[in-house]
Amino acid sequence: MxxxxxxxxxxxxxxxxxxxxxxxxxxxxxxxxxxxxxxxxxxxxxxxxxxxxxxxxxxxxxxxxxxxxxxxxxxxxxxxxxxxxxxxxxxxxxxxGEVKRKGTFIMGTVFGDLHDIGKNLCCMMIEGAGWEVIDLGVDVQAEKFINELNKHPNAVVGLSALLTTTMVNMGVIISSIREKYPKAKVAVGGAPVNLDFAKQINADQYGKNPQELIGWLDKIAV
Amino acid sequence: MSAFYEFTIPYQELAVDPQAAAPMLGYDSDMPDDILTMVREVVDETADCYDIRGGYMIFDSVAVNKDDCTLSIGGSTFHISKIITRQIKRSTQVAVFICTAGVGIEQWSRKMLADNEPLKGFIADIMGGVVVELAIDRIQQLLGEAMNAAGLKITNRYSPGYCGWHTFEQHHLFSLLPTTLGIRLTESALMQPIKSVSGIIGIGADVRFNPYSCGLCDATQCVYRNKR
The missing domain is CATH 1.10.1240.10 (Methionine synthase domain)
Structure with missing residues (x-):
């Protein structure tokens, strides 16, 4: 065996x-x-x-x-x-329910942005790391993330953006999420995003690559 | 203001090189043979997915304001950033261009992702970008030849979303053209089909083309940045 x-x-x-x-x-x-x-x-x-x-x-x-x-x-x-x-x-x-996963990860490309290849790849890696992944797709408004958090209150949220002009929407979404779920954990990633920006918008984590994000997820899942 | 010059470009004429996918797949040099074989397969399988169309329109009345970094053409004013202003300030005319690879390649890529073929989907997405850039290269070349014949030169091309030019102004850019060749803009000014490009090219007797334009831009982490 x-x-x-x-x-x-x-x-x-x-x-x-x-x-x-x-x-x-x-x-x-x-x-x-x-x-x-x-x-x-x-x-x-x-x-x-x-x-x-x-x-x-x-x-x-x-x-x-x-x-x-x-x-x-x-x-x-x-x-x-x-x-x-x-x-x-x-x-x-x-x-x-025979197999339990480490947790639930809600992922989406922020509103205004239609790019999803990087997000999709990230979702695959996170699923492979033992997480249930709920992919909300592209052009996702804050309400949609909140609706999903209503169903999975302990889920971690991941926001993706490919453009400097759309990554600012991550901050808007994080603020909206925190109004209803102040303790919700949110990670951000995407080509133009960096650690400084992640801190600036109060994200809990910046995932430079899927592995970094998985490492952080596994820590907070314990 | 000129007419809109429209081009339909047969995919076969673009001589797409599968190795063009190498940098986006993470390789500094050529891809290993097994991966190159897979890229070739995708390139072959997607050859019929493309509907490549593009065109440009030339505006004669051009005002570049170096103080507030704006460009005024056709009754619209664009906030083109310091970087682009510097490159097109000597232009006496400006060509507004659009080009698309069509929606087919995007659909193919999505289908592959849905069918648990992530590598094929990813490669198709990359190659769609390669194809639309090759197509606009061709159109830019044709514009350059036409301008050379008139004793004029052209600059590099600059697009909303790059070099500090806000994507939102793509709405104004599209409003200058009599056709958008089926390219639609979302509310947030992203183009659909996704594998589309738009922008401007400066024209004049005293402008120049910079062979390495990525060096002008301060987005050092940009995913599309070319290494010299």
Whole structure:
């Protein structure tokens, strides 16, 4: 069983999705995270172990390697794809409550901004780190974040923006959120955002890259 | 004020180089072969997604105010920042341009993301940006040739949202044109399709083109900043 846990982790780390996927070339024809997760569940491996001992561990390694420039965006995305293939098999266990996640993360691109690629990638990494991610999409007003916080009062909020002209809307959203949820934790990120700006708008965290954000999330989840 | 010169650019004419995706994928130099193969696949698969159109209109009556860094053309005044003012202050005419790669590439990218193909989706998003920049490069080149024939030169192109020029003024820019080629502006002045560009190019006998325009801008962390 522990072999399967390790094999799934290796597949995620290497971006090996299934037997049909040609990447990585040195694992061609071998089963990927998709088949191995299915097999593990059939053999009685606990879904919680698959999540926490395989997927989270593998994605953590991937994020670490990315933040150290040892791998690049493509490898990270291929890992995220392999992770998502595994996650598909775990979904029923999330729904039944058999597998608990670390917390809920509500993410959206701020109003006025339509850019979502960076946000989407970030969402994938955070999900891979064991969080439930609620993606509100793009051009999101403060009310929508607050509505979602009403359903998940302990959730952490993530705001994304790609333009200097729209990142100012992060401050507006944070103020609105704090009026109703003074203790709500909010993280910000995006190409033009930096630590100084994050402090200026009273964000709790600036995520320079997904891994930094995950590190902070894991700390506050404890 | 000239007519609006409109161009439809066949995708095949742009000679899109898959290696152009390398910097946005994080590579300082060329991509490794396995990743390059995937980029090539996306480039091939998306070739039919594009509907590339663009154009420009030339305004003759130009007033650049160096004190308050404004440009007045066609009855509209733009607050173009010190950086852009410096570059276009000697212009005697200004071309207003727009260009789009169409909505197809954006839709393809979103579909890939939804289908758990994040890398393909990301590559398509990057290449959509590459394509629209190549297209406007081509249109700018055609403008340059037309102006050269008249003994004039052109500046670099400058767009709302860059070099301190507020995106919101894109509304005024679009209002100067008789057509926007299907490009719509959101209330916050972002263009849809997303893979679209707009802006101005200075024209005159005494203007110059700067081969490295990113060096003029103070947004040192800009995701689109080119390294020399």
């Amino acid at each position: 522990s072999n399967l846990i390790e094999e799934i982790a290796l597949c995620v780390e290497s971006g090996k999705v299934n037997a049909a996927s040609p990447y990585p070339p040195n694992m061609k024809g071998q089963p990927g995270s998709d088949e191995l997760t299915k097999q593990a569940l059939e053999e009685g491996v606990s879904p919680d172990d698959i999540l926490n001992k395989s997927l989270v561990v593998a994605m953590n390694k991937v994020g670490q390697q990315y933040s150290e420039n040892k791998i690049f965006v493509p490898q990270m995305l291929l890992a995220a794809k392999a992770m998502a293939a595994s996650m598909q098999h775990l979904k029923p266990f999330f729904q039944s």
